[in-house]
Amino acid sequence: MKILYHPAVLDHHTGATHPEHPSRFEGFGDLTPEPAIPDGEPFLELVHPQSYIDLIRKHCTEGEPIDNDTQVSKDSFRAAAAAVGATIRAMERGDFALVRPPGHHAYRDEAHGFCLFNNVAIAAQKAVNDGKRVLILDFDGHLGDGTMDIFYKTDQVLYWSLHQYPAYPGNGSANEIGDGKGKGFTINCPLPAGSGDDIFRHAVEYMMPVAIQFQPDVVAVSAGFDAHQFDPLLQLRATGNFYHWIGKTLQTTFPGKIFATLEGGYNVEELPGCVHNFIAGVNGEPLPHPETGTTSGLRIWETYEMYLHQAAGLLMKYWKF
Secondary structure (H helix, E strand, C coil), rough: EEECCHHHHHHHHCCCCCCCCCCHHHHCCCCCCCCCCCHHHHHHHHCCCCHHHHHHHHHHHHHHCCCCCCCCCHHHHHHHHHHHHHHHHHHHHCCCCCCCCCCCCCCCCCCCCCCCCCHHHHHHHHHCCCCCCEEEEECCCCCCHHHHHHCCCCCCEEEEEEEEEECCCCCCCCCCCCHHHHHCEEEEEEEECCHHHHHHHHHHHHHHHHHHHHHHCCEEEEECCCCCCCCCCCCCCHHHHHHHHHHHHHHHCCCCEEEEEECCCCCCCHHHHHHHHHHHHHCCCCCCEEEECCCHHHHHHHHHHHHHHHHHHCCCCCCCC
């Protein structure tokens, strides 16, 4: 796994005080553009209706915000299309798409939470159209509510999220497990504020049997790093050690099936180390940026286990634990 980067993603400007800004990538140093990234615009309709695509283009052309959180500039449409193209190419190559704007809060026809187009959902839908089963693991500290909604009624995509709860966007409780044909194919692992590496690892290990039974052809990772202990937007306490561990765990469990695309992560100093740790884990390389691991208090564990057992109780109708 290596980083895929398209310079157009830096042309999405959100204002000097917005947490999702171009300087998020400054700590990566000189990034080498990937010349073979396709134009993402032709793929947008895999998930988003043309009327919505036109609306986003209009907002970007006029520099008109979508909402208070979701700002755009005149080149934001091109940046968002490049993010989609990079995510598609990452899926084809098993790489990491270092992109912005992020995507997992974008619904089929609504932009939310800094997100315009749902990068990972578009790539996943392309794979589904090619006859593949897709596991999406979203370890961003926020629920990817757009991704969850897009695939909530299908059994071709298993959506699995670890996220702070309660927190933005507000949903993602343990009892949201899908609907219709998709019932049992959404896994929410709500994590209380203060959850450390120990809870993150436990949540992955406990639910991994479901992912294995699903037998995915493709494993898409919504790789957000705002669950890191020093991220300014949440109160989770994962360290870079966890990101290395989860990368290694996924590659060991699903060898050759993994790709990733960047979601959140708003501590500019910590983000590069977290990304490199994850990639090193996938590649079977030593941990490049170690931290002192974190543990969770008893009350945090009690709350987490209450959520976990609620989810497992509902999912046991569909999977073996």
